[in-house]
Amino acid sequence: MKRVLAAAVLWIVLSGWAHAQDKLRVLVETDIGGDADDQASLVRFLLYTNEWDVEGIIADRSAQAFHKDPVRNHLGLPVKDGWELAQAYVKAYGDVHHHLVKHSPAYPSFEFLRRRTVPGHNGVEDGVRLIVAAADKDDPRPIWYGNWGSNSGAVSNLRRALDKVKKERSAKEYVAFAAKFRIVTLDGPGPTYQGHDDQIVLHVETGYPTMDGGRWYHRLRPLTERAGGFDVVRDVKKDHGPLGALYTTPKEGDSWTFIYLIPNGLSDPAQPAWGGWAGRYGPRGPDPDNKNGPKGPQFFWANERDSWNGTTHRDSTALRWAVALQNDFKARLDWCVSDHFEKANHEPAPHCQGDASRKVLRLTAAAGKPLPLSAAGSTDPDGHRLKYRWFVYPEPGSYAGQARIRDANSRDAVLEEPADAAGKTLHIILEATDNGEPPLTRYRRIVVTGK
Ligand SMILES: [Ca+2]
Ligand SMILES: [Ca+2]
Structure with missing residues (x-):
């Protein structure tokens, strides 16, 4: 046991050291407080924050939009807008943090994430300020901007930041600012950076195109909900601590956006057509529904097919990895309630x-x-x-x-x-x-x- 423990400590130190330099910078905008699936995505997201440098979590749903959404499920939390709801999830992360760091010391502190979780509904500048500050840092790495929706009447915070910088800075500075971002979204063409299409280096669209009348966004649940015997009540909601208890629905439509960024050795986020846990993406052709949408090879969406298990299908691009994906999630939920390294599994x-x-x-x-x-x-x-x-x-x-x-x-x-x-x-x-x-x-x- 001692030898295993020593190996574990060495592994933690070495892996932390080796990967600190090439971690992805990740910034999330969420319309949490509407469709309850953003809450479930946030549970999974928080369990992977040891893998990235999290620049921020922007909650863009206002109190006004909060009370109108018909599919909300706030689990009785006493919160009045998206930001307060996001904070409740970060607080639950804080409650299990002392366990998580036993399994990976790279998990950011509660206080770190709390400070970087900001409101971003219309008329509030916190999200825009956070984006501008992140991009202005002396850091050559791009920022992966995961937009989980800004359809609550909010204008995406990135779009507002791009508008602001374009207005206030020189043309050259604006171009350099926009070139910092890589977009992973599910909202279709445009909402995240409308008016700045020409400056966006890479957009990976995990919501489209549609299949069987539903967006690709709706494939996550059927492909993962029971993968490898996964059971959302047993493996997430029950007996896995306060963060798992806040999980709402296996729909998790927004989760492809950051599953795409999990550094598991399989994928390279700069290469959407190579495939990985979030599926495989191809260049988007002309969209009959949006003739003014972004064009060119920088825009990828979930239109690819893999031959796997005797079938050739779009589902196969994600289904082939689904058991590994869900087992990984499961292990991290075990970490939430395991106070010693040797009580849970590690990759x-x-x-x-x-x-x-x-x-x-x-x-x-x-x-x-x-x-x-x-x-x-x-x-x-x-x-x-x-x-x-x-x-x-x-x-x-x-x-x-x-x-x-x-x-x-x-x-x-x-x-x-x-x-x-x-x-x-x-x-x-x-x-x-x-x-x-x-x-x-x-x-x-x-x-x-x-x-
Ligand atoms: Ca959403
Ligand atoms: Ca292991």
Whole structure:
């Protein structure tokens, strides 16, 4: 037990150190206080705040809009607007924080998040100020702006910040300001940055297009609610502390926006077409409903299909990872009520070709020759045994044929680089799953270019 504990401490220190430098900066705007699913998304979001540098949480629903929404469910909390409701969730996070830090010391303090949770309804400048201050920091990293909705009559705080900077600063400064943001939203084209379309570098739209008459936003529940035996009452709401108890509904339509940003080694947020836990996104063509919407290759939405389990379907782009996603959520809810590290499970850290980071690797391989693949050095902070699976993820690659991996279920495997793959890319995924409860999975991706 001592050895496992020492390994765990070392893992925590090293992983905290290794990932501090390349954490994503994340800023969220939520219309919490309307449809109760923002509350559920906020529960999940708060449990991943150790993985990012959270710049802020902006609640944009006013007291006036708060009392009109027909699908609200405030769980009896004595709150009068979206900001107070968001604060109640941050407070519940604060109540379990002393447990969470036993499992990852990177969780920000309650006070840190409380200060950065601000109101942003029309006429209130706190959200706009927070955005401007975040962008003005001397920090080269972009800010990932997750808009969970500003349809309560509020104008998105980012749009207001862009308007303000455009008006008050030079053209050059405005362009530099706008270039700081990457948008992940679900509200369709525009509301987050209308009037500034030309300046937005990347927009990943997790709400559209529609499928079977419903937005992609509505797919999260059917794809995840029971994945791997997940049970929302048993695994979240009951016996998992005050934060889990505030979970409202598995609809969680807004959650794709930040699931997209979870650094699990599988995805690269700058590459929407590569796929990950939030599905796989493709460039958006002309939208017949919005001829004035943003154009160009910087706008991606959930229009892609994966072949998986014998079917080719849009659902497969997210369904193929759903069990791992929900097990991960489950483990973090266990953390909320576990006062010692060894009382809950923690994710493995797969190494790939000797590299211990979570970064996507890029390799070249001689066409027709074997390329050795290795997960040697992989660790698990609980001392768990790891199960490895290497596979080709065909859709994001440019090679159209079949590529074979030998010993695909071993730590060390071999890619048979096809003879006709020169100049083409193959995406190789390493999936490492531990034998803890629930089993947890992390990944590595290698983009192999044939030469
Ligand atoms: Ca929302
Ligand atoms: Ca583990």
